[in-house]
Amino acid sequence: MDLIFEGLREAWRLLSTGDGDIYEITVRTAVITGTSTLVALAIGMPIGLGLALARFPGQRGFVALANAGTGTPPVVAGLLVAILLWRSGPLGSLGLIYTPAAIVIAQALIATPIIIAITAAAVMALPPTLHLQVRAMGADQRQYLWLIAREARLPLLVAVMAGFGAVVSEVGASMMVGGNLSGETRVLTTAAVLEVSRGNFGAALALGFILLAFIVAIAAVLTTVQQRARRR
């Protein structure tokens, strides 16, 4: 128990005194996870919409693939990206390994299948008559996609939350492709792992609290948006 109280005291000290490293890591985490989520949304939502709305051979197989992808272990995603970006790898010439960009790529790879699967499920769950009604109202393809996405906006916000939750909490991929380099690629999760390995439980707990507060704050914002959308 002493270890826990000692850790809590240390965490409070680090947070209240405004430790420079912790704030830098927090900001970097926000930028990297925010970018990964946006990249995954930009890729995943159109693919999810396409999977739900288009009719093509093998459509069910692709949906099943997206569903299976929601369980992609971060370590596997990290390994794949590491192989691609390794200096002798196919994309090694880009020099991205052990950079924040590499973490963004790996995290986007983790979040994209989640967003595809939830987007496709959300759109497929809309009543078939609604699709016909929107077309019957004279919507062109762009207006149709917009109105359908709008109708599915509540579950689509779940896709955003799930995608963000997956990237903000993963550690394996960030460690593997980012290298946990101080001042460059260290994020809250990798920093916490490092502090535990050093026996600095106070610092690790402080990082854990910040991570939790970060997740709760983002979830609160998204939930507020969701509830407002529900009332409108």
Added chain:
Amino acid sequence: MTAARALGFEDVRVRRGRREVLRVPELSVHEGETVAVLGPNGAGKSSLLLTAALLLPVTSGTVSLFGEPARPRELVKLRRQTSTVFQEPALLDMNVRRNLETALSLHGVRRGERRERSEAWLGRLGVAHLAAAMPHTLSGGEARRVSLARAFAIRPRMLFLDEPFSALDVETRAELVGDLRALLRDEGTTALLVTHDHSEAQLLADRSLVLLEGAPAQLAPTADLLEAPESPEVAAFLGYSVVPRRDLPAPIAEALGGALIGVPPAAVRLADGGATAEVTAVQGAHGQGRLLLRIGNATLAAALSVTEIGARELHPGARVEIEVDPGLLVSWPSEQA
């Protein structure tokens, strides 16, 4: 002078999956008229409506709206001249006024005019007080009214209605049919209406089409169709008892020629001193009862109010005396007709 053709089908065939659901060699709906599409479940009524509304692609043949063939590039432009009201109101998840305004914006109506027209149409349908309400708070009848207001607000040249009043209580349904009748007349909108209800067709449609197994069986002015079905199949669908002449007792069989006789339920009356028949089944819905009666070797249906059925304590096995009005009977020359 014949009105211009609003909707045209030429050799239209439609497949859904592996099944051919529609075969329509020719169909015309003229501007200003309302045509009802009647048929049993699975006859292809909704497929016909979706095809006409350019929401279901044809496998072969041509659908044209206002003289313009529906080519893929023209679909959105042509759909914007029409409105469709489905069995479920299919309102968007936004308040009632915005539902109408969104439909108007898709038709390029300017922002200022959208609110004006939305409020005017909500008022005409008696739901102006619901402008700020969300669809999930509306009753079935209110949602249908909003759906109709949205459909009319865009001033469609043609309106498609797919059983718009099903699953409503009798009173609400009757009110809505009356209101729709007035709107169609006042606006002069051409309409294609899919319905199961013959009385709806009688009240709303100038002509009615009976669709059987995906193909038109008869298209005629509604009163003519209901009173003089051209084939035993159409008559059977309309509720006639279709029986071989030889199976009927002499007084009825001698009323008119032909090998097959069609007896509408309205032609059969309970009457003391008439021919004796045995009740084989008692059926009923929406306050209207129906007796199935065994007479000679034939089974005839008789329309009777549920009140009368109750008052006479009619049950299967009961014996009754009936008269058949020969003026309402129809006949066909061949049993294979």
